[in-house]
Amino acid sequence: MSPPDTHVDAETALAHAPAGHKDDLRLxxxxxxxxxxxxxxxxxxxxxxxxxxxxxxxxxAQLERAPDGLTPGEISRRMMVTGGNxxxxxARLEEExxxxxxxxxxxxxxxxxxxxxxxxxxxxxxxxxxxxxVAELLGGLSATDRASLLRLLDRTRRGVRAAISEDGE
Numbered sequence: 001m002s003p004p005d006t007h008v009d010a011e012t013a014l015a016h017a018p019a020g021h022k023d024d025l026r027l028x029x030x031x032x033x034x035x036x037x038x039x040x041x042x043x044x045x046x047x048x049x050x051x052x053x054x055x056x057x058x059x060x061a062q063l064e065r066a067p068d069g070l071t072p073g074e075i076s077r078r079m080m081v082t083g084g085n086x087x088x089x090x091a092r093l094e095e096e097x098x099x100x101x102x103x104x105x106x107x108x109x110x111x112x113x114x115x116x117x118x119x120x121x122x123x124x125x126x127x128x129x130x131x132x133x134v135a136e137l138l139g140g141l142s143a144t145d146r147a148s149l150l151r152l153l154d155r156t157r158r159g160v161r162a163a164i165s166e167d168g169e
Contacts, residue, residue, distance in 0.1 A: 038137050045133055050126050055081070057130065059089050060115065060123040063099060069112030071104075098122055 043054045062070060062078050070078070076086045090113055093099045098119035104110040115123065141149065 038134070041137060042130065042133060045129070046126070049129060052126065055079070055085070055089060056093065057123075057126055059086075059093065060098065060119060061127070063113060063115045064120065064123050064127070067114075069102060069114035071110060071112055075113065093119070 039054070046052050046054060046057055058079055059075065062075050066074075072083060072086045072090060075090075076083050079086070090099065090101075094101060097116055099113050100116050101111045101113055104112060138146065
């Protein structure tokens with residue numbers, strides 16, 4: 001006979017929490033859990049199918065949305081990562097021929113990063129697969145469920161932003 005399972009997830013641990021905030025905490029943990037499950041599976045599939053990582057995919061996605069290119073600083077802000085992370089990713093993606101650096105005419109010290117034609121093709125392949133994976137992972141929800149969830153999450157985001165701005169006053 002195996003020993004009893006002593007692992008308790010955070011949601012289960014809340015069962016003994018005081019009334020009031022328990023439902024709010026349970027909801028937040030459920031949102032976090034869903035996001036982490038989906039992200040972990042996307043990471044796994046990117047690695048298995050394309051031998052790439054989510055940060056690399058996100059980097060290419062940023063450049064795909066900006067055909068004229070972005071500076072490393074702009075990419076850093078959009079991805080919410082350090083400049084060092086962007087520099088390292090850019091160097092590897094450039095070595096692989098997926099992106100290119102171009103000097104900015106007005107300031108020869110500055111550069112923009114752009115997808116190469118090969119980078120555009122590779123990102124299109126990865127992006128199509130990514131879109132299919134997300135659809136598959138959320139496939140248990142009906143169209144009505146998805147629409148309701150989108151409305152509720154939008155309302156949640158607005159509420160959180162309002163609470164943050166009230167706290168910041």
